[in-house]
Amino acid sequence: MRVVLLRHTPEPEVTIAAAARISTSPLPTRHLMEKEGQEEAARLIDRLINAGHMSPLEHSSFTLSLEGISRVTSHQLVRHRLASFTQRSQRYVRMSEPKFVTPPTLSATPELRARFEKGARASFDLYIELVEAGVAEEDARYLLPSAMETEVVMTMNARELITASGLRLCPRAQWEIVSLFEGIKAEVARVAPTIGKHLRPKCYKLGYCDEFKSCGLFPTLKEMTKTV
Amino acid sequence: MRVVLLRHTPEPEVTIAAAARISTSPLPTRHLMEKEGQEEAARLIDRLINAGHMSPLEHSSFTLSLEGISRVTSHQLVRHRLASFTQRSQRYVRMSEPKFVTPPTLSATPELRARFEKGARASFDLYIELVEAGVAEEDARYLLPSAMETEVVMTMNARELITASGLRLCPRAQWEIVSLFEGIKAEVARVAPTIGKHLRPKCYKLGYCDEFKSCGLFPTLKEMTKTV
Amino acid sequence: MRVVLLRHTPEPEVTIAAAARISTSPLPTRHLMEKEGQEEAARLIDRLINAGHMSPLEHSSFTLSLEGISRVTSHQLVRHRLASFTQRSQRYVRMSEPKFVTPPTLSATPELRARFEKGARASFDLYIELVEAGVAEEDARYLLPSAMETEVVMTMNARELITASGLRLCPRAQWEIVSLFEGIKAEVARVAPTIGKHLRPKCYKLGYCDEFKSCGLFPTLKEMTKTV
Amino acid sequence: MRVVLLRHTPEPEVTIAAAARISTSPLPTRHLMEKEGQEEAARLIDRLINAGHMSPLEHSSFTLSLEGISRVTSHQLVRHRLASFTQRSQRYVRMSEPKFVTPPTLSATPELRARFEKGARASFDLYIELVEAGVAEEDARYLLPSAMETEVVMTMNARELITASGLRLCPRAQWEIVSLFEGIKAEVARVAPTIGKHLRPKCYKLGYCDEFKSCGLFPTLKEMTKTV
Numbered sequence: 001m002r003v004v005l006l007r008h009t010p011e012p013e014v015t016i017a018a019a020a021r022i023s024t025s026p027l028p029t030r031h032l033m034e035k036e037g038q039e040e041a042a043r044l045i046d047r048l049i050n051a052g053h054m055s056p057l058e059h060s061s062f063t064l065s066l067e068g069i070s071r072v073t074s075h076q077l078v079r080h081r082l083a084s085f086t087q088r089s090q091r092y093v094r095m096s097e098p099k100f101v102t103p104p105t106l107s108a109t110p111e112l113r114a115r116f117e118k119g120a121r122a123s124f125d126l127y128i129e130l131v132e133a134g135v136a137e138e139d140a141r142y143l144l145p146s147a148m149e150t151e152v153v154m155t156m157n158a159r160e161l162i163t164a165s166g167l168r169l170c171p172r173a174q175w176e177i178v179s180l181f182e183g184i185k186a187e188v189a190r191v192a193p194t195i196g197k198h199l200r201p202k203c204y205k206l207g208y209c210d211e212f213k214s215c216g217l218f219p220t221l222k223e224m225t226k227t228v
Numbered sequence: 229m230r231v232v233l234l235r236h237t238p239e240p241e242v243t244i245a246a247a248a249r250i251s252t253s254p255l256p257t258r259h260l261m262e263k264e265g266q267e268e269a270a271r272l273i274d275r276l277i278n279a280g281h282m283s284p285l286e287h288s289s290f291t292l293s294l295e296g297i298s299r300v301t302s303h304q305l306v307r308h309r310l311a312s313f314t315q316r317s318q319r320y321v322r323m324s325e326p327k328f329v330t331p332p333t334l335s336a337t338p339e340l341r342a343r344f345e346k347g348a349r350a351s352f353d354l355y356i357e358l359v360e361a362g363v364a365e366e367d368a369r370y371l372l373p374s375a376m377e378t379e380v381v382m383t384m385n386a387r388e389l390i391t392a393s394g395l396r397l398c399p400r401a402q403w404e405i406v407s408l409f410e411g412i413k414a415e416v417a418r419v420a421p422t423i424g425k426h427l428r429p430k431c432y433k434l435g436y437c438d439e440f441k442s443c444g445l446f447p448t449l450k451e452m453t454k455t456v
Numbered sequence: 457m458r459v460v461l462l463r464h465t466p467e468p469e470v471t472i473a474a475a476a477r478i479s480t481s482p483l484p485t486r487h488l489m490e491k492e493g494q495e496e497a498a499r500l501i502d503r504l505i506n507a508g509h510m511s512p513l514e515h516s517s518f519t520l521s522l523e524g525i526s527r528v529t530s531h532q533l534v535r536h537r538l539a540s541f542t543q544r545s546q547r548y549v550r551m552s553e554p555k556f557v558t559p560p561t562l563s564a565t566p567e568l569r570a571r572f573e574k575g576a577r578a579s580f581d582l583y584i585e586l587v588e589a590g591v592a593e594e595d596a597r598y599l600l601p602s603a604m605e606t607e608v609v610m611t612m613n614a615r616e617l618i619t620a621s622g623l624r625l626c627p628r629a630q631w632e633i634v635s636l637f638e639g640i641k642a643e644v645a646r647v648a649p650t651i652g653k654h655l656r657p658k659c660y661k662l663g664y665c666d667e668f669k670s671c672g673l674f675p676t677l678k679e680m681t682k683t684v
Numbered sequence: 685m686r687v688v689l690l691r692h693t694p695e696p697e698v699t700i701a702a703a704a705r706i707s708t709s710p711l712p713t714r715h716l717m718e719k720e721g722q723e724e725a726a727r728l729i730d731r732l733i734n735a736g737h738m739s740p741l742e743h744s745s746f747t748l749s750l751e752g753i754s755r756v757t758s759h760q761l762v763r764h765r766l767a768s769f770t771q772r773s774q775r776y777v778r779m780s781e782p783k784f785v786t787p788p789t790l791s792a793t794p795e796l797r798a799r800f801e802k803g804a805r806a807s808f809d810l811y812i813e814l815v816e817a818g819v820a821e822e823d824a825r826y827l828l829p830s831a832m833e834t835e836v837v838m839t840m841n842a843r844e845l846i847t848a849s850g851l852r853l854c855p856r857a858q859w860e861i862v863s864l865f866e867g868i869k870a871e872v873a874r875v876a877p878t879i880g881k882h883l884r885p886k887c888y889k890l891g892y893c894d895e896f897k898s899c900g901l902f903p904t905l906k907e908m909t910k911t912v
Contacts (some may be wrong), residue, residue, distance in 0.1 A: 144373060
């Protein structure tokens with residue numbers, strides 16, 4: 001898996017802060033933007049996020065290439081509706097190299113890993129055979145395992161990155177999508193450290209775990225109230 | 229594949245027409261709704277769609293169960309962002325019965341079909357073996373082919389049903405999603421015949437084909453203008 | 457102001473619960489829906505909301521007519537993007553009766569009320585004069601005060617009703633939109649009591665106030681942690 | 685009115701083109717992006733738009749400050765749901781300078797203009813009186829005319845800019861929002877000439893007028909077919 005930040009709104013944190021200030025300032029945003037410093041912007045963004053005033057965070061967006069993720073993960077990922085996705089098509093692009101994502105629980109045990117890889121490889125070989133027998137790529141791919149690698153270009157704004165990370169970095173999420181969002185967080189943090197810091201499991205913002213059962217990171221609300 | 233309409237806004241066409249009339253009438257919508265007849269509603273909806281005034285069509289929505297579709301198709305389907313989806317999870321539900329969607333180009337040739345089914349079955353058997361060896365369902369499923377059947381509950385309003393059908397009933401779309409939207413059209417048409425009629429390839433509304441190359445149903449705009 | 461529930465998904469809570477069960481059940485939704493009882497549905501919906509698993513709540517939607525709200529409030533209302541709105545147009549419908557929304561802080565003092573009403577009335581009279589002098593309604597209305605009444609038909613699903621009510625029933629919100637959402641809550645609760653119950657300020661779900669300063673209903677997270 | 689482009693995705697057209705290419709290319713997007721030239725990007729974007737393949741156009745977005753628009757126009761503008769808005773609040777910011785938008789049909793006739801300005805000014809003066817008598821800004825503003833100027837910061841991606849301009853640059857739209865989108869088009873065209881070119885009434889893309897009645901720019905589909 002490889003996550004690369006391709007493009008982003010220039011000065012993403014200054015942009016958000018200056019836009020936020022307009023609602024209570026009589027100055028035009030273009031002046032607010034010139035005056036805004038990175039440090040004050042960071043402080044304001046912290047306050048906005050803590051108070052749940054998230055809408056100004058939509059003014060900065062990030063375009064990332066997500067390479068080498070499985071179709072298990074791309075299928076989960078595109079459920080986020082407040083984002084834009086372009087995905088490599090299995091309808092038109094013939095797979096030449098069989099690249100698979102192997103779950104760590106399998107790769108940890110040589111024997112399991114071998115069976116997994118042999119099975120995945122056999123499916124791929126049959127895919128190639130069918131294509132060579134004249135079956136269209138879009139139909140032969142029905143055989144391909146979900147482990148097959150794909151690539152997605154994703155554009156997401158800072159608000160949705162925080163919401164999505166809140167869910168996808170939760171230890172309840174599946175290992176591959178957790179790992180994907182760790183990659184996203186690292187890339188975003190390079191250019192927007194305050195936003196990057198807030199890409200974390202939702203319990204950090206909530207102050208407790210709202211899942212049916214806590215992983216231990218934070219107590220549930222019931223457990224927290226009990227302690228008091 | 230089986231498509232079943234589970235729920236829908238009562239009197240979906242009357243609802244849309246009465247809501248549409250509010251923008252130019254001084255009467256309250258509750259009176260407009262009582263007075264609205266099915267026939268006048270149908271006529272108004274035709275005019276709204278032809279003029280591209282689509283927003284009133286959002287006031288009626290349809291909840292459908294889509295059973296026995298492949299994960300190829302569910303992955304395409306959830307790209308529609310103006311809809312609500314709940315999907316059977318492969319993370320938690322253990323597959324007991326290997327049900328696959330077989331593309332018609334394969335099922336038409338006994339020999340190809342046999343190879344496809346044998347390959348899909350082998351992947352499934354390995355999935356079961358891995359699960360029985362203690363691998364979590366969510367990891368073992370990386371081996372499962374895209375042909376595996378899934379079920380989705382989908383709620384979509386009439387406007388988005390028209391937009392999505394415009395794309396998915398186009399002969400350019402893949403056979404399985406075409407077939408899915410034919411099922412959706414049949415179910416919606418039972419209770420909302422005017423809307424059902426407008427669930428068709430986008431070229432019917434456009435008056436020409438805007439794809440790179442026409443399938444022959446309608447000429448492209450260039451071809452149409454040339455004739456004149 | 458008058459809020460009327462015009463239409464809703466039949467059996468809205470059973471619909472949501474049955475859709476939610478599909479993710480972990482091998483049964484088709486149509487069977488789940490037949491078996492689902494109102495009481496079990498209510499219990500499941502409570503658990504879903506408490507755990508923040510909100511997506512199944514999108515499968516039931518509610519269409520309401522909102523009559524006699526000011527344009528101050530309609531302007532705030534249409535900022536909710538996960539909803540569908542049709543509004544009476546001031547471009548085409550000539551206002552014949554000057555109906556205004558008067559803020560309670562003004563109507564409480566006879567002298568202030570008289571000045572407010574005289575001012576609003578004067579603007580309206582000038583609007584009529586300009587229209588009679590041949591100015592188009594769409595231009596003359598630039599003079600109309602924000603207090604002018606309008607009507608909106610709104611369709612919103614249960615998930616967004618909960619999110620929007622969390623913000624709009626907060627004592628921080630303006631009195632008119634609070635009053636509007638109280639009317640919406642009463643109407644929804646008639647047919648969906650569990651969902652109706654969850655239409656309340658966001659602090660009830662959070663367990664604390666996340667605004668910059670609490671109104672006293674709940675302590676802030678900082679205050680709550682301090683007590684411990 | 686003043687429209688200023690504050691921020692945009694760097695190299696907006698190259699970004700869109702490289703993202704679009706991924707669906708049919710085996711190369712990773714980061715390589716596609718390095719290789720992409722402005723001219724080939726422009727050609728591809730033209731082809732995508734003509735074929736209605738709009739989703740890659742979501743990968744570039746534009747943040748604009750829209751100063752000095754009336755609340756008539758801001759109310760229309762925020763109906764676009766695929767965009768992000770931050771607006772100066774009349775709840776908290778006290779209006780000190782009465783700035784109004786005057787419709788050209790009024791400003792063209794000195795006598796009408798005088799009556800309009802006198803009326804608007806009288807409303808504003810009463811607003812100030814009420815505020816000075818202790819009425820909260822958020823309530824006193826109910827008297828303010830829709831002509832009052834406001835400022836909005838808007839972020840919209842290229843796809844939605846094309847859709848919104850298709851509607852808002854149509855001669856059927858109201859003069860002020862037409863003028864606003866002409867300003868937006870000019871600003872976007874400076875940094876993204878191909879996208880800027882496609883910000884125009886929807887009839888240019890359709891090839892005909894789909895409104896109930898044509899303004900004369902293009903014939904309706906019925907009229908066009910008749911000619912043939």
